[in-house]
Amino acid sequence: MKTARDMGLVTCTGCASVWPDGTDRCGRCGATLRSRHDNSLQLVWAFWATGLLFYIPANLYPMLVTSTIVGTQSSTIVGGAVEIAKHGEIGIAAIVLFASVVIPVAKFIAIAHLAISVRRGSIQSLHGRQHLYEVVEFVGRWSMIDVFVVAILSALVQLSVIASIQPGPAALTFALSVIFTMLSARSFDTRLIWDSLSTRNEDPA
Amino acid sequence: MTNHPDPSTLIGCPSCDAVYLARMPAPGERAVCERCGTVLISTRENAGLHILALSVAVLILVIAASFFPFLSINAAGMANRVSLWDVATSFRSGVLVLVSVSTVLLIVLVPLIRTALLVYVIGPIELGRPPLRHARDAFRIAQELKPWAMTEVFSIGCAVALVKVSSLAHLEFGAAFWMFTALSVIVIVADRYLCSWSIWRALEEADNA
Ligand SMILES: [Zn+2]
Ligand SMILES: [Zn+2]
Numbered sequence: 001m002k003t004a005r006d007m008g009l010v011t012c013t014g015c016a017s018v019w020p021d022g023t024d025r026c027g028r029c030g031a032t033l034r035s036r037h038d039n040s041l042q043l044v045w046a047f048w049a050t051g052l053l054f055y056i057p058a059n060l061y062p063m064l065v066t067s068t069i070v071g072t073q074s075s076t077i078v079g080g081a082v083e084i085a086k087h088g089e090i091g092i093a094a095i096v097l098f099a100s101v102v103i104p105v106a107k108f109i110a111i112a113h114l115a116i117s118v119r120r121g122s123i124q125s126l127h128g129r130q131h132l133y134e135v136v137e138f139v140g141r142w143s144m145i146d147v148f149v150v151a152i153l154s155a156l157v158q159l160s161v162i163a164s165i166q167p168g169p170a171a172l173t174f175a176l177s178v179i180f181t182m183l184s185a186r187s188f189d190t191r192l193i194w195d196s197l198s199t200r201n202e203d204p205a
Numbered sequence: 206m207t208n209h210p211d212p213s214t215l216i217g218c219p220s221c222d223a224v225y226l227a228r229m230p231a232p233g234e235r236a237v238c239e240r241c242g243t244v245l246i247s248t249r250e251n252a253g254l255h256i257l258a259l260s261v262a263v264l265i266l267v268i269a270a271s272f273f274p275f276l277s278i279n280a281a282g283m284a285n286r287v288s289l290w291d292v293a294t295s296f297r298s299g300v301l302v303l304v305s306v307s308t309v310l311l312i313v314l315v316p317l318i319r320t321a322l323l324v325y326v327i328g329p330i331e332l333g334r335p336p337l338r339h340a341r342d343a344f345r346i347a348q349e350l351k352p353w354a355m356t357e358v359f360s361i362g363c364a365v366a367l368v369k370v371s372s373l374a375h376l377e378f379g380a381a382f383w384m385f386t387a388l389s390v391i392v393i394v395a396d397r398y399l400c401s402w403s404i405w406r407a408l409e410e411a412d413n414a
Contacts, residue, residue, distance in 0.1 A: 001240055003222040011217025011224070014345055015405040016245060018215040018224060028405050030341050068373065084369060092368045095361065130220065130241045141355050144311065148355075148362030149369060151308035152287070155295040156276050156366070156376075159283040163373050171304045182352065194221040194241065 003191075003198060010035045013189075040189040044115050047184035052108055054177035062168030064150055069161060074168055077101065077146060099145040100174070107143075107181050110136050114188060121196040129193050133185070140182045147175045216402065218243055227402075246402045253331040256323060259395035263320045266388045267356075271313050275363055275381035280374030288381060289313055308359075312385075316354040316392065322347040323399075330407045340408055348401060357389035 004011040008021045014031035023033050037043075062074030075083060077100045085093035110132055117129065150171040157165040216227035221241040229248065230236045236246040249255070270289070277286035287295075293309040295301070326344045329336050337343075360382070367376045 002224055004217045004224050005222060007224060009212055009215070009217070009224065011219060011222055013219040014348065016216050016219050016402055017405070018212045018217045020212060028341075028409055029345050031345060066373070080369070084365075087368070087372055089368045089371075092365055096365060127242065130243075137352070141352060141358055142361075144355055144358050145362050145365060147304060148308055148312070148359050149366045151292055151301075151305050152276060152362060152366045153370060154301055155292040155305065156278050156285060156287045157370060157374070158285055158295075159278070159280055159374070162281050162283055163370075165370070167300050167304050169300060172300050175304065175307055186352070190220045190241075191222045194223075 003194070005035050005195075006198065036191060036195070037187075037189040040187055040192065041115055041119065043187035044111065044184050047180050047187060048108065048111055048115075051177045051180035051184055054173045054180060055104060055108075058170045058174035058177050061170040061173070063146065063170040063174065064153065065166045065168050066157075066163065067166070068163045076170065077174065080146075096146060096149075099142050103139050103143050104177065104181065107136055107140060107185070111181070111184055111188065114193070118192040118196070123196050126193055126197065130190060133188065133190050133193070136185050140178065140185060143178045143181075144175070147171055147178070216245055218245060229403075247400045248403060249398055249400070252398045252400060252403065253327050255398045256327055256395050257331055259391050259398070260320045260324045260327075262391055263316065263388060263395065264324070266384050266391070267313060267317050267320070270381040270384035270388065273381035273384065274379035275385065276366060277377050277379055278370070278374050279377075286379060288379075311353060311355040312359045315350055316356050316388075319347050319350040319354050322350075323395075326404065326408070330404070330411065336408050336411050344401075344404060344408065351396075354392070356385060356392055360386045360389055 004018055009018050010021050010023060010033050011018055012026040012029060012031055012033055014026060015029040017026060017028045019026065019033055021035065025031070026033050059077055061076070063077050063080055065072060065074045081093045081096040081100070084096060114129060114133060150167045153165045154167050157163055214227060215224050217224050218238040218241060220243040221238060223238055223240045228236070230246055232248050232250050234248060235244050237244055272288050272290050274286035274288045278284065289309060289312060292305050295305060322343045325337055326340045326347065329340070363378065363382050367378070370376060
């Protein structure tokens with residue numbers, strides 16, 4: 001198994017074509033060519049930290065503010081899911097909890113694990129980590145469910161005094177958190193996972 | 206390492222950098238990276254035609270679905286129904302502006318732009334005509350936009366919204382909800398036909414011809 005780098009070539013991540021090392025732009029798709037995204041890990045961590053920073057207020061502040069004749073009530077992400085469960089809709093409550101809590105937290109852990117293991121040059125479970133990355137890329141978008149629910153309800157539930165729903169500050173910080181973690185995952189260059197293999201092979205120590 | 210093969214005959218795995226001799230697999234078959242399992246090429250019979258037909262369906266459905274209500278509410282004699290157009294224009298507070306703008310962007314605009322770009326790129330190829338201006342940029346942007354098109358997430362969001370206020374009021378799905386559900390399926394099917402390697406090669410061949 002030879003890599004483009006071993007052969008003095010560079011692979012275009014946009015279109016999979018191969019060019020001599022030192023070529024700036026891909027002649028097929030026009031993407032900028034980089035054998036490895038050198039600052040990949042720095043970008044990953046910068047977006048990761050920003051995402052985490054927004055995730056904290058997203059859980060502390062209300063997501064939805066519901067006003068009815070009996071009064072005003074705000075609910076956080078977890079509080080909202082608990083209310084749904086109390087109505088007996090355990091399945092829907094599970095979807096909300098999974099999308100808004102399990103996925104984001106698991107994503108933070110998974111991206112950190114990928115970045116750290118690459119830094120260490122680990123050769124453990126290369127396929128496992130490649131799959132982990134693909135899962136992280138795939139599930140990230142599903143965390144937006146709760147943001148869409150807030151947007152839908154705020155537009156729909158406007159029945160003057162009977163009931164009205166407004167978005168809370170958490171709707172915005174949560175959306176930003178999801179977007180930054182998606183950017184963090186996309187900044188990760190998976191070729192770094194596989195590089196540790198060729199470095200170990202050349203260096204028998 | 207003495208004589209390199211011509212780079213234009215090679216294909217590199219974007220996920221792990223392994224290099225192979227590029228060979229078009231038989232129609233219906235896929236070329237998979239031996240090392241990391243990433244699908245490099247996946248050919249399907251009449252892929253371009255399928256993508257075009259599905260894309261036109263997506264364009265029509267997205268535009269129509271934006272104006273039909275996707276949910277309606279009924280409580281104590283008062284009623285309301287909203288379309289995505291209403292979500293986009295129902296600015297009331299500072300937070301809501303950003304939340305509704307990003308919702309409409311991810312649900313309507315990004316899928317719409319991405320599909321239009323695909324038609325712009327694949328249309329001429331299928332008709333055997335030279336690519337339109339900036340077709341390469343258009344296809345690159347279409348590929349970049351893929352993770353930000355969230356039509357299918359919205360359908361689930363509607364279902365959650367319906368349950369969430371069920372104690373407060375009676376909610377019902379509108380026509381647009383079913384359109385979005387159909388859309389989610391069409392987008393997934395269209396993406397399965399989309400092989401970026403084949404399209405890049407077709408664009409290149411058309412330019413060199
Ligand atoms: Zn390229
Ligand atoms: Zn590979």
